[in-house]
Amino acid sequence: MIYMDSSATSFLKPPQVEEAVCRAFHTMGNAGRGAHAATLGAARMIYDTREKLAELFHIREPFRIAFTSNATESLNIAIGGLVRPGDHAITTACEHNSVLRPLYVKESQGASLTILDADEKGRIAYEKLEQVRQEHTRAVVITHASNLTGNVTDLARVSAFTRKYGILLIVDASQTAGSIPIDVEKMGVDVLCFTGHKGLMGPQGTGGIYVREGISITPLKVGGSGIHSFDKTHPADMPTALEAGTANGHGIAGLNAALDFLKETGVEAVHQKEMELAGRFAENVGKIPGVTIYGDLSGKLRAPIVSLNIGELDSAVVSDILWDDYEICVRAGAHCAPLMHQALGTVEQGAVRFSFSYFNTEEEVDTAVQAVREIAEEQ
Amino acid sequence: MREKKKYVILSFHTTTEAMSFEKQCMSNEIPGRLIPIPREITAGCGLAWRIGAEEYPDCRQKIQDLQMKYQDAVELLL
Numbered sequence: 001m002i003y004m005d006s007s008a009t010s011f012l013k014p015p016q017v018e019e020a021v022c023r024a025f026h027t028m029g030n031a032g033r034g035a036h037a038a039t040l041g042a043a044r045m046i047y048d049t050r051e052k053l054a055e056l057f058h059i060r061e062p063f064r065i066a067f068t069s070n071a072t073e074s075l076n077i078a079i080g081g082l083v084r085p086g087d088h089a090i091t092t093a094c095e096h097n098s099v100l101r102p103l104y105v106k107e108s109q110g111a112s113l114t115i116l117d118a119d120e121k122g123r124i125a126y127e128k129l130e131q132v133r134q135e136h137t138r139a140v141v142i143t144h145a146s147n148l149t150g151n152v153t154d155l156a157r158v159s160a161f162t163r164k165y166g167i168l169l170i171v172d173a174s175q176t177a178g179s180i181p182i183d184v185e186k187m188g189v190d191v192l193c194f195t196g197h198k199g200l201m202g203p204q205g206t207g208g209i210y211v212r213e214g215i216s217i218t219p220l221k222v223g224g225s226g227i228h229s230f231d232k233t234h235p236a237d238m239p240t241a242l243e244a245g246t247a248n249g250h251g252i253a254g255l256n257a258a259l260d261f262l263k264e265t266g267v268e269a270v271h272q273k274e275m276e277l278a279g280r281f282a283e284n285v286g287k288i289p290g291v292t293i294y295g296d297l298s299g300k301l302r303a304p305i306v307s308l309n310i311g312e313l314d315s316a317v318v319s320d321i322l323w324d325d326y327e328i329c330v331r332a333g334a335h336c337a338p339l340m341h342q343a344l345g346t347v348e349q350g351a352v353r354f355s356f357s358y359f360n361t362e363e364e365v366d367t368a369v370q371a372v373r374e375i376a377e378e379q
Numbered sequence: 380m381r382e383k384k385k386y387v388i389l390s391f392h393t394t395t396e397a398m399s400f401e402k403q404c405m406s407n408e409i410p411g412r413l414i415p416i417p418r419e420i421t422a423g424c425g426l427a428w429r430i431g432a433e434e435y436p437d438c439r440q441k442i443q444d445l446q447m448k449y450q451d452a453v454e455l456l457l
Contacts, residue, residue: 314417314418314419315418316414316415316416316417316418317415317417317457319415320414320415321381332415333415333416333422333423333424333425334422334423334424335424336424347422348418348422349418350418350422350424378381
């Protein structure tokens with residue numbers, strides 16, 4: 001089997017991740033629930049992981065990071081807790097439904113929303129930021145990279161705008177955390193939402209949210225915190241404020257091991273290899289008659305994603321042939337990015353997304369190119 | 380040129396319904412497999428069950444008898 005669906009999840013992982021999760025079953029209790037060896041073992045592991053994430057994203061204080069179950073939960077916390085009725089929010093056509101749907105909920109509750117459009121290559125209309133701003137614009141919610149085109153957002157340009165007007169910058173790093181270097185200070189990110197199981201190579205069910213000091217978010221969940229048990233209200237201090245209930249300690253132990261791998265290897269080295277594979281694939285499938293590749297391939301910084309179509313073939317059919325005849329795993333359809341497909345003109349056809357991992361090989365890329373060639377030649 | 384064949388495509392309300400359907404197919408020897416849902420049915424993603432059109436008549440009664448849940452059954456050339 002050739003796995004090229006790493007934008008969906010990091011099926012290919014460093015072996016240390018699995019070992020760490022197995023070890024956690026034998027060593028970790030419930031973090032923050034007492035002081036015996038098992039609970040402290042869990043608490044230490046979770047804290048250590050918080051520190052490693054802080055180092056990775058250049059976050060000064062690890063306690064500004066709360067663990068969540070995935071980027072969707074983080075985005076729901078951020079949007080749900082920061083955008084109020086009467087506020088105005090700006091987002092883009094490049095977003096995943098995990099950004100759009102929470103914003104639509106806010107819209108139904110009295111907030112207003114502007115969606116910056118994107119062109120046929122998925123490039124965001126940054127120049128419209130100034131003109132769509134309103135006096136009560138509260139936040140820009142934006143992806144760091146499109147999960148469909150792989151285009152990376154010019155966060156420097158967006159944060160220059162948000163900083164100028166004191167607008168919150170909420171970034172969805174689902175496709176970039178662990179794959180593209182992130183520095184929240186330099187990039188001017190106020191809230192960073194990330195998942196642990198994609199570029200960070202950890203287990204599913206792990207994720208997190210960074211909230212810049214000075215920002216207070218109304219939590220989505222309240223409940224057990226392990227502290228202040230006689231108070232009627234949930235503690236307001238980060239990260240406890242956003243971490244009600246038992247953490248996914250076993251998963252976080254796996255994420256910890258994945259972060260060690262990323263540090264040893266280097267995010268830049270991971271990105272370089274992933275982009276070499278994506279580039280090799282794009283260059284060769286781009287020469288096949290009938291193949292259309294989507295996105296702005298001229299971008300200097302890209303996520304390792306190549307989405308394409310073959311003639312007028314249904315992307316679902318192509319992905320099924322790739323699996324059934326070649327054992328190649330890709331993702332077809334709409335990728336939970338409806339507005340991006342509208343911009344690309346692929347609402348009906350969808351697109352076939354190949355997304356690459358550090359652990360893919362050039363041989364696998366060449367096999368995938370040949371598969372696309374054969375399917376195209378059959379048409 | 381890949382030869383197109385007639386299939387009956389069963390769609391589902393949810394992915395959970397699709398997984399339940401697959402499990403029941405496996406334990407009741409109903410042929411077919413899960414595929415990405417074709418655009419003729421919806422562009423909204425999801426899974427569908429594909430059965431060869433010639434096999435479907437025999438399976439249909441079994442599916443009904445077992446009260447297996449699905450949304451629609453459509454014949455398609457794939």
